[in-house]
Amino acid sequence: MTPLWIAIALLLLPALWLLIAPMRDARTLRDKLDHFEANDTADEQNVAIFKRRLASLEAAHERGDMDEERFKEDRLELERSLLEDTASRTKRPLKTATAGRLAIPLVMVAVVGASTFWYQQNGAEGDLTLYAIQQEVQNDPDGSLVMYLERMEAEAERQPNNPNVWSSLFPLYRETGQSDKAVDALERLIAIEGRIPPLLAQLAQLRFFMAERELTPEVQSLVDETLAQDPRQPTVLGLLGIHAFDNGDYETAIDRWRRAVANIEDPETASSLREGIRVAQERLGVEPEAAAVEAAQSQGVRVTVSLDEALMDNVSDDASVFITARDMKGELPPLAVIRAQVSELPMTVVLDDNAAMSPQAQISQVREARLVVRVSQSGQATPQPGDLFGDLESVSVGPISEDDAANVVIDRVFE
Structure with a gap:
């Protein structure tokens, strides 16, 4: 996992640099602001404008263009305007160029901590670990299925809520003949992912073969639940075809397997089902080629x-x-x-x-x-x-x- 954390660190470096960069020009910016304020003549200009307007107002009063009451009102308005202009320009003293520097390290630590926490909660570190285990076992001269299974079981204890752990363990247990453990792994996966048709279908199939190809009440319940959600689920249809074939109901077996083939994506499984259809057709005395054409057209x-x-x-x-x-x-x-x-x-x-x-x-x-x-x-x-x-x-x-x-x-x- 070291390369992963190195990559994360490299991605964080630009973000941390953006936090530091403004501080590099802080002193230059403060000097510019200080110079601007020191040479700011806005107040003097406002006073000069006030004096010119007041002089104009007094001249009009002396000429008799306005009476005493109007003169006092206009002068009061002029003075109020000057006060408003100067009051709004009250400035707070500039802070030093080093102000706020202590907050930068705190923000940087917070960014790193939040990023790490978020990745641990939502990232794929666990899946990368599973991939690394797979690569290590494949590249190990002494690597074997047993070694891989042991490594995955150890990882299941560290990542009990990772669905990819159980989806990897389930087929491993099934292939090594550990049916009870396969059922447990699949049920753990269903508890995490929910009771979705593909998983329920695999559980029904596994229990079906564990019961020596019998539709026990438990298997039938799983079949009914799966078909209620997806009537075209190919795994369950294949299972029902096997049960019908075993009981000599070849027409039902052919129908179930045809429906499964129409909805299955794995070419090897589809080929196996077609072979089963061919055998069932022979048992019925139906010409396989003609039946295959009929199936395609249906x-x-x-x-x-x-x-x-x-x-x-x-x-x-x-x-x-x-x-x-x-x-x-x-x-x-x-x-x-x-x-x-x-x-x-x-x-x-x-x-x-x-x-x-x-x-x-x-x-x-x-x-x-x-x-x-x-x-x-x-x-x-x-x-x-x-x-x-x-x-x-x-x-x-x-x-x-x-x-x-x-x-x-x-x-x-x-x-």
Whole structure:
């Protein structure tokens, strides 16, 4: 950790220099201020102006241009103005050039202390320690998994609230066959990070295999809690597929594994699930290649499109309707496009890979999509002012169900 603290010290040096820098010119600045005040003639100028105005006022009185009462009022006002000008210029004596120097070291110490405390509370010193341990074990000629595990266990005692410690220990325990310790590490991680679906799914999977691939009440409870938050959680779907396969329910196993493959990111795990699907299909006497094509085509979104009654008079029945699925970040071309006419509304369509515009951008490649429906009187694919449209964000992409459809209402005008 020495290089880290050296780097922090180097970053603090400019801040400390900025605290000291003003003191270097303090004496020069005080001399300039002192010289300015010593040669300040503002008061003399105010008095001279007062005398000129008073003389002018007296001359007017002698000429009879104003009576005695008006003369006294104007003279009193003139004197009051002089007093206000001179009173507002009362100056406090200048402090010495060394005034406040003792506060600088105190401020510097406070800055260093506050910065160190803040980093210890919010910094990544603990994670850097974990990384250093990993590098040391990898570079040690005698380094082993056992050594790494021992170092991480020692670090867990020093950093019991660091989630990265437990997320590292959990797979280590699992790989070394220490299931009870793996469960404990995972539960410690859940206590820190919260009961989020990925962690609950891993805990359910671990307890499932510890129970010899049985859906015990404890495992079922974890499965239900996970699916309530994320019905497409691939780890739990894979677990349910294994249980169905073990019980001879190959159709359910295939369905669960297909849904898991559609939402999984690890290519090796996806490959294992596809192999399981292939075996289950053989048990059912289904041709694997045909089933694979069917599975690919079944991934998509069923969409019900309707036109707001308030806008029905704005378009003709033969106007084009473009039903489009896009990726959430908007980085890919349209994933699926279907063209229809207003006269066909309301209608229900399926956006799947058959509606893709390019093999490089298909709806089966994403887990969520944004649906955009646009009515174009001109028939152009590019939006034009006056076109009607409706959209729907974050629509789940998965196995297409006859009973489940996303509803998009065309209810706005493109400007």
